[in-house]
Amino acid sequence: MTTAQTSTSSPSLAFLKGHGTENDFVIVPDPEGVIDLPPAAVARICDRRAGIGGDGLLRVVRSAAHPEARSMAGQAEWFMDYRNADGSIAEMCGNGTRVFARYLEHAGLVTAGEVPIATRSGVKLVHLAQAVSDGGSAVEGDITVAMGRARLPEDGVTVTVDGRSWPARNVNMGNPHAVAFVDDLDHAGDLLSVPAFAPASVYPHGVNIEFVADRGPRHVAMRVHERGAAETRSCGTGACAVAVAAARRDGVDPAVTGEPVTYTVDLPGGTLVITERPDGEVEMTGPAVIVAEGRIDPALLRGAAVGVVQDSQTAVA
Numbered sequence: 111m112t113t114a115q116t117s118t119s120s121p122s123l124a125f126l127k128g129h130g131t132e133n134d135f136v137i138v139p140d141p142e143g144v145i146d147l148p149p150a151a152v153a154r155i156c157d158r159r160a161g162i163g164g165d166g167l168l169r170v171v172r173s174a175a176h177p178e179a180r181s182m183a184g185q186a187e188w189f190m191d192y193r194n195a196d197g198s199i200a201e202m203c204g205n206g207t208r209v210f211a212r213y214l215e216h217a218g219l220v221t222a223g224e225v226p227i228a229t230r231s232g233v234k235l236v237h238l239a240q241a242v243s244d245g246g247s248a249v250e251g252d253i254t255v256a257m258g259r260a261r262l263p264e265d266g267v268t269v270t271v272d273g274r275s276w277p278a279r280n281v282n283m284g285n286p287h288a289v290a291f292v293d294d295l296d297h298a299g300d301l302l303s304v305p306a307f308a309p310a311s312v313y314p315h316g317v318n319i320e321f322v323a324d325r326g327p328r329h330v331a332m333r334v335h336e337r338g339a340a341e342t343r344s345c346g347t348g349a350c351a352v353a354v355a356a357a358r359r360d361g362v363d364p365a366v367t368g369e370p371v372t373y374t375v376d377l378p379g380g381t382l383v384i385t386e387r388p389d390g391e392v393e394m395t396g397p398a399v400i401v402a403e404g405r406i407d408p409a410l411l412r413g414a415a416v417g418v419v420q421d422s423q424t425a426v427a
Contacts, residue, residue, distance in 0.1 A: 126402065130344065133346070136155050143176050171189045173188060189228040210227060220238070223238060230284075231285065234258065236253060287348055350392045383395045
């Protein structure tokens with residue numbers, strides 16, 4: 111963001127709240143990219159006791175208005191500026207992408223069909239299904255996100271919880287994951303703190319750690335410790351990483367067989383369906399809903415150095 115004069119008043123901040131399989135986010139509309147939300151402000155907003163509460167924050171910005179996304183503006187009008195609950199910046203969030211797309215539809219900025227969304231890990235193509243009728247009322251359709259190709263670095267790690275250790279598969283879905291297969295999901299512990307992993311050099315900037323148990327043929331369940339957010343009810347990129355790791359463990363590689371492979375992934379907050387195609391593209395399908403909208407009291411952000419361009423009336427009032 112360029113340096114600008116900020117308002118001397120303390121305007122309230124428009125927000126919405128949404129979730130995808132209970133992975134929840136605060137959404138801040140900022141089409142022209144005029145709001146500067148430092149980490150302290152994001153952490154306050156995402157605080158579950160003193161703020162709005164969320165696993166992360168989605169700032170909605172036109173790609174042309176954001177320095178990290180201008181090169182993608184010709185492919186995608188909208189950029190998902192995603193922050194973890196602690197205020198740190200993340201490359202990508204699968205559930206967040208679905209919620210972001212649902213917001214664009216909710217706000218009348220896009221319609222059902224194909225919607226490209228710019229993220230820090232590139233442009234993701236989203237398919238918004240048409241709403242269907244259920245007893246005379248419209249029910250929002252699922253959202254499918256083309257998550258890109260999984261990268262499988264050869265260097266893995268060992269994950270340890272409460273004296274138990276497991277080898278973990280290294281999977282990168284635009285952000286880093288360590289996938290450990292366990293007999294019982296309770297073996298993951300409380301996941302309030304980061305599970306120990308070694309060697310630390312494999313993930314110098316931290317990692318999302320998934321614990322996975324089998325539920326049936328091409329059907330698994332998982333829990334996850336998300337980098338910067340502790341355990342969350344769901345993680346879209348994590349579910350994709352888990353499906354790819356499970357397929358390779360099961361001896362299945364669509365690039366070799368020429369056939370797509372689909373896994374059902376149960377998470378504490380719901381179920382996602384993950385398909386890996388022969389060309390390597392990983393697709394994630396699941397629900398996303400908007401549950402509330404309002405304004406954040408300026409008192410919450412007092413002293414957090416939130417910058418707002420003085421003449422903007424787009425996202426603040």
